[in-house]
Amino acid sequence: MLKLWKVVRPARQLELHRLILLLIAFSLGSMGFLAYYVSTSPKAKEPLPLPLGDCSSGGAAGPGPVRPPVPPRPPRPPETARTEPVVLVFVESAYSQLGQEIVAILESSRFRYSTELAPARGDMPTLTEHTRGRYVLVIYENLLKYVNLDAWNRELLDQYCVEYGVGIIGFFRAHEHSLLSAQLKGFPLFLHSNLGLQDYQVNPSAPLLHLTRPSRLEPGPLPGDDWTIFQSNHSTYEPVLLASLRPAEPPVPGPLPRRARLPTVVQDLGLHDGIQRVLFGHGLSFWLHKLVFVDAVAYLTGKRLCLDLDRYILVDIDDIFVGKEGTRMKVADVEALLTTQNKLRTLVPNFTFNLGFSGKFYHTGTEEEDAGDDMLLKHRQEFWWFPHMWSHMQPHLFHNRSVLADQMRLNKQFALVLPRQTCGLFTHTIFYNEYPGGSRELDRSIRGGELFLTVLLNPISIFMTHLSNYGNDRLGLYTFESLVRFLQCWTQLRLQTLPPVPLARKYFDLFPQERSPLWQNPCDDKRHKDIWSKEKTCDRLPKFLIVGPQKTGTTAIHFFLSLHPAVTSSFPSPSTFEEIQFFSGPNYHKGIDWYMDFFPVPSNASTDFLFEKSATYFDSEVVPRRGAALLPRAKIITVLTNPADRAYSWYQHQRAHGDPVALNYTFYQVISASSQAPLALRSLQNRCLVPGYYSTHLQRWLTYYPSGQLLIVDGQELRTNPAASMESIQKFLGITPFLNYTRTLRFDEDKGFWCQGLEGGKTRCLGKSKGRKYPDMDTESLLFLTDFFRNHNLELSKLLSRLGQPVPSWLREELQHSSLG
Template identity: 55%
Template structure:
């Protein structure tokens, strides 16, 4: 019997883990038989004959005054039918001493409920650590016939004085001890009656193994003895935030320490799931974390509460980045500091309201897939983690017909994105617009590196010339050139977007201390992209937008000639008229070229898309014809639009080059620096049939554009006024 073995603590430390667990099992088995003998033997002796005696008559006045709920700390409690008679030959009072972890602990309440249903008298006490043990004897008589520990570790780790006192009492009076230690496992088994395959997914940071008190260290060992009963995922080795690591190799070394710990202790490492402390590096994305996760752990799934923002919770979404599925995680109302039921913020009733039809219930009801993460502290003390989810499942089962199941992380991610395929592509936000995001974003990164101006096109309207003119201003700085797309980054409209904002920022210089830094980029295919406007507004909500519009018929013809100059076989094979008049049954490649010629000229439709995400005051529409003939006047307008204080007189730094046929940068000595040979290319005039076709084709589009510009308060370009004359 456990209570009769002295100095067990010292002995346990000298035994291997397997031997200790075997002895603990034998002890629990023997304790149950002995306790059953005492409990039911005493119970039979206490059962009254005949009609019995009323509780008020047999009990003391004190015991009647102390009738409170089972969750309260009780002195000696006499229940109905038990007068506390002295059985013949008994050396102890028929009272059970129950040591609980706190007044409101869930398991403690359940133990008390069992005792009450069996009509046993009991007394509850907070488990002493180094404090005083309650008085165990009264003269020559023992006060308790059985001792129950809600947490057996509280007994194992008693201080030497109290341990010796309790052991001596148990030996002298033949008293047994019952202890509980598998609350997590038992709760998991109970949850599986409501949720098929329910399994706790436990995170580990190996550095903190056996780094606590003796009690905590033993708890580590006990948990690992059931390692195969749970799912496991890696935290960081020392719980460090990954965004603080700027070197991927150093970050991977930390993960390898955790992996070594897992392998040494038999922890499964093949779940493909990981969680970063405080969501660090998951979102906003820290590329080093994703790369290290894949390299060390082969991670396929993670989760966060931060995408796109913590609040409102109903807007949390998932996304896929760098081959890792990021699932939305929900909150359940439990935090590291919520460890006692009575101390729950606002009162315990607030927690129960969350569970019983409140926000937590609605989270499960309204989300087809819910992921929750609680903390270690929620499973000690009053075990609010166990209480919350057991209660939640009972409420869901009682009031709904929902069928709930648990899936392993990788399967869960597959299920999520089969339900919500549109969420696969992320929508990057400005980290500096959300304080929580900024706190878990690398301090080596700055939002000042993002551009404040986008020149969005469309193509073949003079955007490259404008790019050159803007670069001539001392306060304006363009992006670094791309090896693939030259002066254009083409981030918001193509595959580059999935490389993330870190990749995007690398195209801009580190900002200087000067407040005049004004970055810009030009990508002419942003204008008619279906996704660029939304993506740009999410990352650059305060940016200014410039678009250049020329006659859409001229733009279409210029694109066709551009493709011919680049030896496009379709453009070389078909005439311009054949391209723009091709029917729906034409070859696919011909229709692709037709779309690229015609669709960007639907100016009103594309502008409306940008105005869905940007205020009209942030968008400037330039007359492409005026940019070609009077660039200095256009640049004056742009400087005013951007709010630049350093105004440059472009009349002095631009000169018309008659050989090229357009305006160039004026250098010292009267020389000019012009665009490359591919710009300003001369080609035959458009044939009259094509011009007539396009004038009719764009008629309604041009009318809609005039109405839109009027609403925006912007003047009509000269070419648009001319086209409107032809429509009358």
């Protein structure tokens, strides 16, 4: 019996172990099946979000100083013939938030501007140049900096505004120490600050309205509790935006009803002191202030800086057929797409979705999603189409052109650039309640936020969306129907659309200057570097440029620098007098690969200095911008000599090269030619005189490069003491090792200038074309040029003083002679 029990017991233990293992296996299998079922089953969704409705949700119009609509008064135009279309922006600091918001809107609107730190004391920037005003509008980030200007500068600025018809925009930002109520110094205007407001409305009779459409009262609180409202009995002030106090706020002084609507933005019509202004009682964080700000700029500049009312919208739906199972469009989604397209066509004539496809992924979804693919093709004539790659590969990953072409042909067989904007919808943003930051973030973008501003500030907007945004919660349909309705509620914009190719033509008709590319360094942005060939390098770009002007000694500097072991010049160009002239001529359109082919791969990118010299760069209008885009950290070297001597040297240079105009006219006839002279004569005159407008050209360079990256070499010192000039250049560039040019250079008596010293007392000099001797300039021409360049030289002296750069010896002599004369 005992033996039998010993046999049975191990058997039962074995069965129990097996049972436990089976239970564990069953549990794991059940969990795996459940996970698979949950991941592959359609997600239980809440009802689809409905597009935002037509305009305001309504609300009674409360009491307040809004007058009945009247025909808008035309803006008093500034003296357009006497002011440059440039906005002067006084900011609190280079990093202040409001200042950056002001600049961002001006940049997006393609308006030219100049920023200055608002002077509490000290000099106002120069407001005029000769008889022209330098600015068409003045903006103060802090209104109090304008109001509290010292008497001298305030009178200077106000006289300028009156004389040139220039307006002022000012922002008052309350803080915890602001007086709750105060009169604005020098104005019949009272401010009440640190208020919480609600229920805003646009005054339909405000003269400045252009883009802004007056709407009904919009209920709800305004963001923040630091608002300022304006009060005045003077007829010069017209309210633009109005709002009511929140119930918890104490009433403001005055006989106004409790629910009165109070101005947060006022327009000064100039009846008080002859200057038109627009004053904001808050910053630009409130979306409607941005809209009114754009209108204020247009009004105060007499619509010289004004956005047109036409807006073109194109919505691309990328990755048609590409989405993974469970995220693609079904038949109902395609029907909704067609329905929404038809609704949008009532608001935007001929609105049509633009579908981007990769043919390889057709019919790769679930059965329902494959039916959605068929539905799209059934209605293919209802949409516009454009191809991606056949297999959705990124073109820059192909290293074989024939394979790339084969992939494109496959998509073409299946089917038998303009800049685009994102709109906050990506492949993963497919459910309304799971939108990053919450659904309110999407609605905020539509209702006055980023998406709204994109359309407001861009004549043409092409939005990138994805297939998955039109299945699931159909956020693409929700977003664009809501956006179009909101734009029509609050703006006067005329929304239109065009197919891609006609839209491209329209874009470049509007912005012909953008037909030319603006090359940037592909290694400065990781996203650009990722789509650049791995076989290329950015190390073959120069670290500094010698920019000219011509006939000042730039070739000599090029020669001297090439003697340094750490410095390498570009290869000579066979077609443009050895200089590359990339940034200043047709070579620019050949691209940066063509440009980099003129430079060797440096042995050590950190210590080797590549450079190029093109003397045509200095006075070119396009080179500083192009140079800063591709070489933002490059050092810039320019050589300045007496502009009269430079003009005469250029004339003699042209004679030596057989220019018939230079051979047939004396130097004085060239420089004194009238505007009615033959074109060829005036062309030579310009090449003699215009490069000598040194301060004008330097200001252009300083618009794009900081002054610390610019070195001005004294051309007279370079001729008489080149070792000293080369020492300054080496220090400026930070070149090591330091080359002693006192030992390297030797003056050649026969040649008449400095050359490389060789063993045995020999020298190696520049070619025969350099260092020519020619007769001295005649007295009549010298007197003419001394008078002609007097003001230009004076402006150069002021500029160098502001920059803290030494005044060249030749300039000191010219200024001394001018003062004696």
